[in-house]
Amino acid sequence: MRDVIGQGRLLSTLAKRAVGGDLAQAYVLSGPRSIGKRTIATRFAQTVICARDLPGGCGACLACRKIEQGVHPDVLVVTRLMDRGANNDDAKNIGIEQVRAMQHDLALRPLEGPRRVVIIDDAADLSPFAEVALLKTLEEPPSHALMLLVTPTPAFLKPTTLSRVQTLAFRLVAVAEIAAGLERRGLADATTHASAAGGRPGLALRLATDATERAARNALDLEFYRLVSSGHTDRFAWAAALADERDTQKRSRAIDVRLAQWAELLRDAALTPMAGFTGAPMRGDRAKESAAFGAAVATRELVDSIQLTERFHEDLAVNANARAMLELFALKLPYTDVLKGVT
Numbered sequence: 622m623r624d625v626i627g628q629g630r631l632l633s634t635l636a637k638r639a640v641g642g643d644l645a646q647a648y649v650l651s652g653p654r655s656i657g658k659r660t661i662a663t664r665f666a667q668t669v670i671c672a673r674d675l676p677g678g679c680g681a682c683l684a685c686r687k688i689e690q691g692v693h694p695d696v697l698v699v700t701r702l703m704d705r706g707a708n709n710d711d712a713k714n715i716g717i718e719q720v721r722a723m724q725h726d727l728a729l730r731p732l733e734g735p736r737r738v739v740i741i742d743d744a745a746d747l748s749p750f751a752e753v754a755l756l757k758t759l760e761e762p763p764s765h766a767l768m769l770l771v772t773p774t775p776a777f778l779k780p781t782t783l784s785r786v787q788t789l790a791f792r793l794v795a796v797a798e799i800a801a802g803l804e805r806r807g808l809a810d811a812t813t814h815a816s817a818a819g820g821r822p823g824l825a826l827r828l829a830t831d832a833t834e835r836a837a838r839n840a841l842d843l844e845f846y847r848l849v850s851s852g853h854t855d856r857f858a859w860a861a862a863l864a865d866e867r868d869t870q871k872r873s874r875a876i877d878v879r880l881a882q883w884a885e886l887l888r889d890a891a892l893t894p895m896a897g898f899t900g901a902p903m904r905g906d907r908a909k910e911s912a913a914f915g916a917a918v919a920t921r922e923l924v925d926s927i928q929l930t931e932r933f934h935e936d937l938a939v940n941a942n943a944r945a946m947l948e949l950f951a952l953k954l955p956y957t958d959v960l961k962g963v964t
């Protein structure tokens with residue numbers, strides 16, 4: 622598909638179907654953050670609306686450009702109002718009014734192209750009522766409708782929702798493929814940024830183009846190394862400080878980004894020093910640190926930490942007690958002094 626990094630086989634099958642008019646009417650696009658879900662949803666919309674039968678659309682015609690800019694009248698993107706700057710409790714979910722307005726639009730004939738496309742991002746943000754309302758459309762969609770539900774956490778959707786959509790699960794992308802994608806875009810230090818991105822093209826693009834993003838990712842690596850180098854007092858202080866954030870969305874995001882990034886470092890520390898392991902590291906840019914970490918700590922401890930990280934990731938979404946969770950995480954994290962002073 623045009624201008625997408627990774628997911629080659631899945632997308633070429635899909636593109637063939639799209640061009641041949643053989644698509645399902647509703648899909649869930651799932652996979653880790655920054656893997657390209659939203660980009661692919663946009664390309665999907667361009668494929669079915671662009672007049673030229675090209676996978677991903679031509680990218681040049683008026684329809685393709687309008688979709689890219691988010692102004693095509695037949696392509697509706699539904700997100701939380703909070704993501705558009707609203708700041709109240711109702712804005713934290715995609716509400717039932719938003720779904721009703723979308724359904725009203727979707728029932729009408731397309732204005733400019735052959736189809737109407739709805740992109741719901743993040744579909745896991747649908748309020749329970751909104752999701753029930755959406756079911757109706759998933760059961761009997763208008764023939765011109767294509768619905769794309771984007772989410773990193775499809776498990777939070779109701780089984781009835783999932784049973785009415787086809788799931789497209791996107792996977793982490795190999796470093797070489799990400800690097801090639803960055804090079805095609807004329808970006809410098811492609812391999813360095815690709816190897817720091819944990820298999821996620823969207824993150825690699827941000828690292829390659831945004832110094833703030835690079836600094837933030839580096840700071841979180843160092844926070845992790847400090848944490849594993851420190852004793853209980855400092856660890857509990859860290860947990861308390863992170864749990865202290867009053868804005869629960871902000872706090873969840875801060876925890877979420879740490880758990881995701883640190884799971885990569887823990888995984889590399891556990892796996893890459895093992896004899897017989899031939900897979901690629903998630904964070905090639907931290908190969909030296911991961912090797913030292915893995916050599917200094919028992920594999921069992923690392924694996925326990927990875928499992929705990931995954932469990933907390935799930936608990937976080939159901940708003941478990943953040944402080945207690947972080948304290949336990951801090952307590953269970955292996956200790957070593959080999960990562961002291963890493964920069």
Ligand SMILES: [Zn+2]
Nearest residue numbers: 671679682685
């Ligand atoms: Zn086009």
